[in-house]
Every structure is written in structure tokens, then in C-alpha cells.
Amino acid sequence: MLSVRNLTCSRGGLPVLEGLSLSLAAGQALVLRGPNGSGKTTLLRTIAGLQPADAGEIVHDEDTLAYAGHLDGVKAVLSVAENLTFWAGLHGQGSIAAAVADFDLAGLEDRAAQHLSAGQRRRLGLARLAVTGRPLWVLDEPTVSLDTASVARFAAAVGGHLRGGGAVLVATHVDLGFDAETLDVTRFRARSLPAHFGEAF
Amino acid sequence: MRRLFLRDLTLAIRAGGGFGLSLAFFLIVAVLVPFGVGSDTALLRDIAPGVLWVAALLACLLSLDRIFALDHEDGSLELLATAPLPLEGAVAAKAMAHWVTTGLPLAVAAPLLGVLLNLAPQAFGWLFLSLMIGTPALSLIGAFGGALTVGLRRGGLLLSLLVLPLYIPTLIFGAEVVRRGAAAEPVASVLSLLAAVTLGSAAILPFAAAAVLRVNLK
Numbered sequence: 001m002l003s004v005r006n007l008t009c010s011r012g013g014l015p016v017l018e019g020l021s022l023s024l025a026a027g028q029a030l031v032l033r034g035p036n037g038s039g040k041t042t043l044l045r046t047i048a049g050l051q052p053a054d055a056g057e058i059v060h061d062e063d064t065l066a067y068a069g070h071l072d073g074v075k076a077v078l079s080v081a082e083n084l085t086f087w088a089g090l091h092g093q094g095s096i097a098a099a100v101a102d103f104d105l106a107g108l109e110d111r112a113a114q115h116l117s118a119g120q121r122r123r124l125g126l127a128r129l130a131v132t133g134r135p136l137w138v139l140d141e142p143t144v145s146l147d148t149a150s151v152a153r154f155a156a157a158v159g160g161h162l163r164g165g166g167a168v169l170v171a172t173h174v175d176l177g178f179d180a181e182t183l184d185v186t187r188f189r190a191r192s193l194p195a196h197f198g199e200a201f
Numbered sequence: 202m203r204r205l206f207l208r209d210l211t212l213a214i215r216a217g218g219g220f221g222l223s224l225a226f227f228l229i230v231a232v233l234v235p236f237g238v239g240s241d242t243a244l245l246r247d248i249a250p251g252v253l254w255v256a257a258l259l260a261c262l263l264s265l266d267r268i269f270a271l272d273h274e275d276g277s278l279e280l281l282a283t284a285p286l287p288l289e290g291a292v293a294a295k296a297m298a299h300w301v302t303t304g305l306p307l308a309v310a311a312p313l314l315g316v317l318l319n320l321a322p323q324a325f326g327w328l329f330l331s332l333m334i335g336t337p338a339l340s341l342i343g344a345f346g347g348a349l350t351v352g353l354r355r356g357g358l359l360l361s362l363l364v365l366p367l368y369i370p371t372l373i374f375g376a377e378v379v380r381r382g383a384a385a386e387p388v389a390s391v392l393s394l395l396a397a398v399t400l401g402s403a404a405i406l407p408f409a410a411a412a413v414l415r416v417n418l419k
Binding site for chain 1: 204205208211212215274275276277279280281282283284285286418419
């Protein structure tokens with residue numbers, strides 16, 4: 001479903017990871033580990049296509065990837081249902097009922113997102129993944145501001161997604177409680193700066 | 202594209218969306234000018250086309266930084282970039298929504314304000330028409346400027362500096378349409394130039410803005 005070969009990616013002009021390869025099949029989850037600043041976010045953004053790779057290749061089928069970053073993309077003045085319906089419609093999907101149930105948002109549908117708690121807001125942001133209908137989830141620290149029960153619920157939702165033939169690539173510091181392989185990105189920390197670095201400036 | 206357009210309209214109309222802000226600004230500028238210039242009705246009649254067009258242009262400028270900055274702040278822009286809708290389409294939808302919430306109300310309100318500035322009666326129709334044709338270019342150019350400044354903190358001022366020079370052709374042709382209309386001269390050539398600026402902007406700027414957004418999202 002996702003195949004990354006010999007990838008080099010950089011942030012702010014400095015390479016942070018190099019020679020990184022990974023692959024992900026349907027039904028598989030991969031957890032990225034590494035201390036702050038080790039390049040997890042950069043890697044995920046590169047895979048999501050938000051920034052170009054310096055070298056190497058990223059292969060996945062078109063329109064299969066759903067990305068969730070540090071920000072939720074939630075509109076404060078729209079209600080929970082309006083937020084989800086927008087993203088569902090944009091991805092050509094219809095119903096938001098399953099996502100509302102999976103992420104424990106029932107009863108909050110008509111509430112404006114600005115009146116949600118941080119955790120509820122985060123759940124709304126994650127529920128967006130489910131309404132995109134896309135199989136490959138690329139998640140950056142999805143459990144920030146979630147309580148223990150919500151983390152468990154999120155893990156259950158991810159489990160359901162995996163059983164349904166989806167795949168999940170996630171960067172996290174906490175134990176999410178579902179079966180997943182682990183990849184420590186510090187092994188791929190970039191050692192070399194490009195030869196021309198420092199000349200142009 | 203329709204969904205993004207409708208969402209932006211909803212956001213503009215909801216609390217804090219800024220709908221009506223541009224219109225109120227337009228109204229106030231048009232009301233202030235006679236106070237500043239004096240009650241010389243002949244003078245007001247002469248400057249009315251230019252004043253109304255400059256006021257409309259500045260009113261349009263007020264809400265430009267909302268086109269992309271808000272979506273960038275809450276992360277929606279990144280998610281839009283990974284959505285099936287091409288970024289070019291997203292830019293076009295957002296520029297269109299901006300026009301419907303600013304340019305269109307300005308065009309509708311302008312003839313009323315023409316009364317305050319003693320605009321020649323035969324020019325009212327041309328004022329409405331020139332604003333209807335010209336203001337979409339203001340939204341499109343503004344969307345391009347908004348895309349350029351999207352990652353910057355307090356990019357609003359820079360946005361104004363970038364965008365205002367690009368507004369000059371629309372301003373010249375738009376005000377000229379109204380002036381010729383008031384003087385009962387033929388307007389077809391100027392009107393077609395005004396339309397050409399808008400159509401050219403619509404053809405090129407969504408692509409330019411999308412390219413700039415991709416760079417700025419990195």
C-alpha cells in the first residue's frame with residue numbers, strides 16, 4: 001500500500017533523515033519512534049506530499065492517503081456535523097454516522113467546534129480520517145490531548161480500520177495498544193550535509 | 202469545489218466571518234469623501250467614479266488576508282492540499298466565495314452610494330456593471346497575494362503592498378467605464394479591457410496561487 005525507498009528528506013534546507021526505507025501492506029500498522037527533532041514529522045509530511053523528497057521514492061496509489069498533522073483543521077464556528085460533512089463531501093463520501101460513533105462524538109453533532117474541549121476537538125480532527133474513506137492513514141502524534149479512555153477508543157478505531165483492509169503509519173510517543181511494528185527513525189539520521197551547504201548564503 | 206465554496210460562504214456569514222465589514226467600510230469612505238471635499242456638487246460629480254472605485258478596491262483589500270490565513274492557522278490548508286480537489290480548484294473556489302461576500306455586495310450597494318457623491322444618473326448602471334465585471338479580478342489577484350503571504354505572521358500589510366499595484370489596471374478601466382458612462386461617451390472598448398483583466402486573472406492566477414501555496418506549505 002505504501003512503499004518508501006532510500007528516502008532523504010529535509011526541513012528548512014537541512015537534511016534530517018537519509019536512506020530511509022519502509023513498506024506498509026494492507027492491514028498493517030507501523031509506529032515511528034524517535035526523540036523530539038528526530039524527523040518524524042518531516043518524514044510524514046514528505047510521505048503525505050506536503051513537501052518534496054530530496055532523494056528516493058515514495059510509492060502509493062493515488063488518492064489513498066489521509067493525513068492528520070498537529071493541527072486538526074477544525075473550523076471553530078462550524079458544528080461538529082458540519083465540519084465532518086464538509087470533509088466527507090470533499091472526498092466524495094456520504095455518511096458521517098460511523099465516524100461520529102467510532103470517535104465518541106454522539107450528542108455533540110450540533111455543537112459548534114469552538115465550544116468543544118481540547119480532547120473532543122482532537123477526536124473530531126481524527127474522525128475526519130474516517131470520513132475521507134481513504135485506506136492509508138498517516139498520523140502525526142494523534143493522541144495529543146486525549147485522555148486514557150479516548151486513546152483506547154482511538155486504538156479501537158484504528159484496529160477496525162486495519163481489519164477493514166486499511167493501513168496506518170503513525171508517529172507517537174505513547175503506547176497505543178494495538179499490534180504494530182516499530183521503526184526507530186534515529187537509525188536514519190542524516191550525517192552528511194550537502195557539499196554546497198553554506199556557500200549560497 | 203462547490204462544497205469548499207459553500208463552506209467559505211458559511212464561514213463568512215457566521216459570527217466573526219467578516220461579512221459586511223467590507224461593505225460597511227465602503228459605505229463609510231463614500232460618506233466621508235463629501236465631508237472632506239466639501240459640498241461643491243460639480244466637483245463631487247467629477248470625482249465620484251474614481252472615488253467609488255478606489256473605495257471599492259480598498260474595501261476589497263480588507264478581507265483578503267482571510268482567504269488563506271485562517272485555513273493555514275487551523276491546519277485546514279494542509280488537509281485541503283492532500284484532498285482530491287486540486288489546489289487550483291480550491292483557490293478558484295475560495296476566490297469565488299470571497300467575491301460573493303465582498304465584490305458582489307459592493308457592486309449592489311455602489312449605486313446607492315453614487316447618490317451621496319452626486320454621480321450622474323446615467324452612470325449608475327455603468328457603475329454597477331463595471332464593479333460586477335471588475336471586482337472578480339480583485340478577488341483573484343487578492344487570492345494570489347494571500348497565497349504569497351500565507352505563512353507570514355501579520356502578512357496583511359505586506360499583502361496590501363503586493364496587491365495594490367496589481368489592482369491598477371482594473372482601477373483605471375473600471376473608473377474609466379463609469380466616467381465615460383457619466384459623460385455619455387461610448388464605453389464598449391474600456392469595458393472589454395476591464396473584462397479582459399478579469400478573464401486573464403481567472404485563467405492564470407488560480408494556477409499561480411496554487412503553485413505558490415505548494416511552496417509555502419513546505
